[in-house]
Each structure stands twice: as structure tokens, then as C-alpha cells.
Amino acid sequence: MAETAPPSAPIETWITGIGLATSLGEGLDAHWEAFSHRRVNADEKSFAPYVVHPLAPINFDAQIPKRGDQRQMEAWQRIGTYAAGLALDSAGVKGNTDILSRMDMIVAAGGGERDLVVDAGVLNAETKGNAAPGHLNERLMSDLRPTLFLAQLSNLLAGNIAIVHGVTGSSRTFMGEEASGVDAVRIALARIAAGQSDIALVGAAHNGERKDLLLLYEFGDFNLKEKYAPVWAREHNSGFALGSGGAFLVIESRAHAEARGAKPFARLTNVVADHARRKHSGDVTSTLESLWSRLGNSTEGTAIVTGATGAEPATSEERAFLRAHPDIPVRATGTMFGHTMEAQFPLGLAVAALSLSRGALFASADTSEQAIDMTRPPARIVVIGTGHWRGEGMALVEAIN
Template identity: 55%
Template sequence: MRDVVITGIGLVSSAGEGLEAHLNALSGGGAPHTDLATFEPFPVHPATALEWDRQIPKKSDQRQMEPWQKLGCYAAGLALNAAGAKEDAALKGRMQLIVSAGGGERDYAVDGQILTGLRNAENPGVFLNERLMGDLRPTLFLAQLSNLLAGNIAIVHGVTGASRTFMGEESSGVDALRIARERIASGQDDIFLVGGAYNAERPDVLLIYEMGGFLWKKPYAPVWNRPAEGGGMILGSGACFMVLESREHAASRGAKPLAAVAGIASDRSRRKPGSAEASLHRLAKQLEAKPDVVISGATGIKGITEDEQAALKDIAPGAPVHATGDLVGHTMEAQAPTGVALAAGLIAGRKASEALVTSVGHWRGEGAIRLTKA
């Protein structure tokens, strides 16, 4: 099995742009930038303002992308830059791509008209079918497909090797990284661009998660403090991409590794009290993890957050635990990649020699990633 290393990271969120800005925010502590007013009573962590032209030069490309696609495309460009691959067309031509992404954004005007009309419709089922067939244009639907982000990265940045898009909220981020690592380790492929993106500033996703009872509806509070007051997550807009490659491949092109990805494990437990805790114990044992720092993707949701806290006390006794939710908010598909990026940054900066990144999904899915010195 070959060693797998991270050679480039691109990261954007409410904490700023680039890995250095995020590491500074992590060491500085304090509350992340929070918007309490736009979607009241639901706080969100909005992404920092970006100069899109720096990574997406064509205005025509920018216009046809939704915010989550622009965030992802921008972060992908940063990662290619950091890995020294941005100007190497031949390398990008064989570089493979794995994206973790949700569904596209909706036409709020059409949704509003349909919901309003349903109240007084004589036959709601017939009314709904007629409006869906007449008002939702096929071109609009195509623009919302989750694999559009991968397509845009291929068009804008020229990454044209094999492409995969995973859906499935937090677990998709874990598995995007896992599949990339396993393919490199086994010798099937040499280099991948992998990551995810999320736009939290959307009424439709806030509605969906609130219907499930998952959202925090008070002013910002740290992730670990929320369960005592009922629990809930604060969504964040952001994106994270990174370049993964074999150690030999990185050396052959003179790329300096930030950290090694020693192992990735995922699980999908049937959630009941204690199941997330047991799952994390299994995953850490499988990875033989002995971390001196933990980057947790904890949501703040009651039950699973306390489960994770209990597990981490056993898995990493005495190690500092940082919650990505306290830095960037909960970025769903981008959550696990963001945790890995921060862990790699700490290892590269000699603040840690081994890190464990956890991902306990708000509804289903558990994951753990072990990083070591490169």
C-alpha cells in the first residue's frame, strides 16, 4: 500500500479565505461571523466576500453558477494553486475529481406560488402535478444537478480526469475522501482533487432542517454548550477542496506534503442513545488512532453531541478538541474535508504530530479520518 499525502488545500468560509486565515481563526478563538437577522430566528454563518474573478475569470461562468457552485469552484482553484498544479495542464488532464455535493438551489418564486395556491385548491394533488409540470422548466432542473459543480471545475480549471459526485450530506464528504485515498493507496490512481461545498443562506434548506427539528434558534453558542439548552446546528456557507496524491507522485513533481492521510473509516449506525459513541470507538480502533489533537465535526444536536464528547474523552484523553462548527458553522458536505484541512494545517505547522478528524452526521453516518506527519 502506498502512502497518501495532502499537497494543496483550498478553503473558504465565514472565517475567511485560505488555510492560513482559518488556522489564525482557530488559534484566536472567539465566535465566528454570524448573521442573526436575515433568516431570523435561524442564525447562519455566511461565507466571506470573495473576488470571484481571481479563481473564476469568465463572467459568463460566474453567471451560470449558483452560490454553492461558485464557492466550490473558487476553493478548488485555491487548492490547485497551493499544490503547484494550477498551470500544469497535462497534470490536470489526468487528475481525477471527487465532489461531495447536495442538490441545487430552487426557484423560490415558483415554490411560493405553488404553496400559496395549494391552500385553496379544490384538489391539491391535481393542482400540484399541474404546476410542477408547467412551472418547473427542464433547463432549470438541469442547472440544479449536484454534478454541476464537478462540471464547472472541469470547465474553469481544466481538471478533466475521471469524475465522481457523491450525495449524502456529511457522509458524502467522508466517503469522497475515503475513495480517493483508497484508490491512491492501492496504486489505481496517482492524484485526486477532492472536496465539497455548501451554501447555508437558503430558505429552502433552513425549512427542511427545521422541519426535522435540527436547527439552533438562539444567538450563537459554542457547539458543546448547545445540548444543555435543547441542541441544534448553525449552518455555515463554505467550501473545501484538497489535492491528494501518492508520496512518490508528489516527490516526482517536487510538491511538498502537508500531512499524510493514514486512514479513513466510515459507518452508518442505527441511531439510538449511545450508538454514535460506540461507532466512534469502533472507527478509532480500526484506524489505531492515538491523536494529540481532535478536529470534530460535531453538530451541537442533543444526544449525538454528548455521545461524541464521551467517546473522545476515551479515544483522545487530554488532547485538545476543536469543533469546526465553532469556526465555520455546519457545512454539511464540506464538513469532513474542512476538518481534514484544519488538521493537516496543524500538522504542517508542527502544532500536532497526529490528528483525528470526526464526522457524526446530523441524522445518519459516522466517519473518522487519521492524519499523521508527512
């Protein structure tokens, strides 16, 4: 009887490029400097009573040189295309047509931005009784650009990245709020680990400065109102402060990176996801414990970067999980960046990999009991993503010595 060959070990996967454009600035040095000063950019006035974290000033020409390309994109696409360009630059593959032509692209995206002027015109006509039969169809056909169908198509971000930066390998766009960011990274890692891909661009973007989104989330009572507070200080005023930002990563097999002489930021070892039923108190906590056990993680030299939203009851249940691991330093990206929805998990991975590459856990912007100072370089960082409504995920990112 012939022996069955043992399954091959997963291919080691490195993070070799990071692109960040957020409320704290653009690029890695700017973010590290902001972390060191515990800087937070929150706006309580522009969309009062709602708190948002607005995008820092950016010269989009630097990554999207054609003004025509910029004009046909809404803000979320410009942010994402810009952050993707930063990631490609960081990885040293910008303009390398050989690599870009076979690079996978996996994007997490929302439903796109609405045209508020058209929406307001339609609603005003209805309320004033000026809407004749067929009025709505007429307005939609005459007022909306070809790139819009009530809202922009989710895969337009990937399409614009392909046009502007020449990333023309396979392309996938996932939807599903925070969980889509988890799955985008999970699938990218799985393809590389299985030998189905050598290199991938993965990430997301979010424009939190949108009246339509604030209205949408207000229906669920999810918005943080009146005054900014760190994520862990919102028990009596729960909610998330929407943030604007883009986070993209270049991940690739170790062999591919070494062959082109690329230096890694960190090793992406594992990504796991689940979908708690959230029918009973404690469901999220137990799901996070289960994911933690599946990571194959050691607690020594470990830190946690969480995308906790501040919305209840999910945040309290996540905090119960964290309190069961009291000696592990925790950093909450929602405190610093606001909540960037689909981009929150890639954003956590980006700052985790940046920390590992700099040999230090970035400073906390809050004073919670989990915000422990870490005096020695972290060996590994667990990134947690708990959706405000659905979906949980974790990733293990490790230092490369």
C-alpha cells in the first residue's frame, strides 16, 4: 500500500508594504510621531452632535496624478487609491509592471457614497407634491453619473486602484462592514499560504465625513454624540465616532520577498474569523476566547491591538474578554482613528506590523486598565476585530528577527 505524502507546511507570509492615510496623517513616520505624542484628531463641531475623526490634509496628486481620475472618484475611493499607492511604494513594487500584473487585489468596501444633492432634490419634490408620475425614474436617469446606481458600486475602489496603479492580477471585493476587512486579509493569507498566490494588495478605505452614513447609523443609535471620549470611557455615552482613512498592506510569500530583496515589516501567521449569534449576553466574549485559542498564541511578549468600536453591547463583551487576559497590553485603534468600519481590521494590522518593525508597542492614547506600558519589544501582536453589529476576527502578527 502506497504511503500518503504528508501535507506541506503553509508558506511563510510576510507583510512587506504598509499604506496609511488617516486622521493622524499619511505615511509611517507621520503616524509613529503622532503615536509618540498620543495625538487624537476628533471633530465635535462639523457634524454636531456627532463626533467624527476627519481625514488629515492630503495632496492626492502625489499618488493620483491625473486630475480626471480624481474627479470621477468620491472621497472613499480617493482615500483608498491613495493609501494603496503608499503601500505599493512602501513595498518597493510601485511601477513594477511584472509584479503588478500578477498581484492579487482583495478589497473590503461598503456600498459607496450617495449623491446627497440628488437625494435631497427627490425628497423635496415628494414633500412639496411636485413629483409627477415617473419623476423618480427621470431624476435617476438624468442626474446620476454612469458610475452611480443610487450609491457607488463597491468594486469601484479596486477598479480605480487597477487603473491608477496598474494592479491587474485577480481582483476580489468583499462587503460586510467590519467582517469584510477580516475576510479580505484571511483570504489573501490563505491563498499565499496555499501557494495559490505570491503577492497580494489587501485593504480598505472609509469616508466617515458623510451625512448619509451618520443618518444611517443614527437609526441604530450607534453614533457617538456631543463629546469625544476614548473607546473604553463610553459606558454612559456609547457609540462609535466614524473615522476617515485608508489602510492597505502588501503581503507576499517569504520566498517571493527574498527573491526581490524586500525587507519585511512582520510575519502574518494566522487569521481566524467567526460569527457569534449574539442572542445572549456573553456570546461575543466566548467567541473571542474561542478565536484566541485557535491562533496558537503564546502570551509572553504579546500585545493586543483592537478595533473595538465603543458601541454596546459588543464593546463591553469584548472588554470582558480582555479583562480575562489582564497582563497583556492593549491598544484601541478606535480611540486614535475613530471607527473606519471595513478598514478597521486592516488598520489594526498596519499599526501592529509597524510596531513590530520599530521594536516597540506604540503609546496608548487612553488611561484604561488595559493600556499597560510595554518596556521591551513585542514578539507578537494579536489584532482583534469585533463588529459593532456582527462578526468577529483575530490575526496573529509576529516579529521577524
